[in-house]
Amino acid sequence: MSDAEIEEEPVKKKSKLPLILGVVLALAGGGGGFYAVSSGMILGPPSDGAKAEKPKSEEELAAAMVLPDVAFVPLDPMVISLQGGGGARHLRFTAQLEVPIAAKPDVELLLPRVVDVFNSYLRAVEVADLEQPTALLRFRSHLLRRAQLVLGDERVNNLLVMEFVVN
Template sequence: MADATEEPEEKKAGLGLKGWAAAAILSLVLGGGGFYAAYSGMVANALTPKEAPHPVAEARGPEFLELEPMLVSVGGEGSIKQLRFRAFLQVPYQGADHVEALQPRILDIFATYLRAVGTDTLENPAALLRIRAQLLRRVQLLAGPEAVSDLLIIDFVIT
């Protein structure tokens, strides 16, 4: 027998028929709106970054000044060894003319230093970094620390 004090069963919590209908209508509206936004290009226009106007002439990078190739005799008295040397100097865009005017002095500094270095040091592949740093330091002392930012050695051949 049923007891009068029993409580009726509670309904399960859920969306029910009205909730499912509202969810279906909402998903159709949102899906249609998303399709229209993508199809009409509204989404593509919003996602593309706006280009800031910037002058192209001022955005120039560094220039590379090619030095004349050098042939330096190395090895001391009676030696017939020669060093073929070719390099580029990396200079800022505005300073290329200043450094180009100093090219004869730069070549003289390079030749003097390379003649003073021994052949065993020149033939050591690990010493090339130290030689490059020494040459760059000498150019920066001559032209100014801001005038030359790097030295690129293209040819370094001992014959």
């Protein structure tokens, strides 16, 4: 047989039906997903257009705006020299104590004890401890517990760290 005798078979074109069907199904799925999310069927409450909430009276708004019964007692900024790390490193720390308003005078009276406890704890900290990603959270919880031990659990709600800089 020679090459001339071999007939070339015509190339069949692929059907475009799967492509068109895929596009139609993708659009239908996207539209259905959008409707489900915007109507609140999935992922939370309905949007503003789907369900309107009744307006509140001024008394209800005032009751919602009531602030918690707390006061904040600022601590003086502390600069602590850190151990380890080879060079002279310092930690600059500033915080505030969240306390009930009724306990604020008592906390201000005992504030030197709190500062002393914080200084004692922070001086024992090493530079390697500060390099961990969760260091600030861990130190905050340790310091809050120490403040609660000095002042009493009912007098301290929280410790807010305002500045925590290592240089």
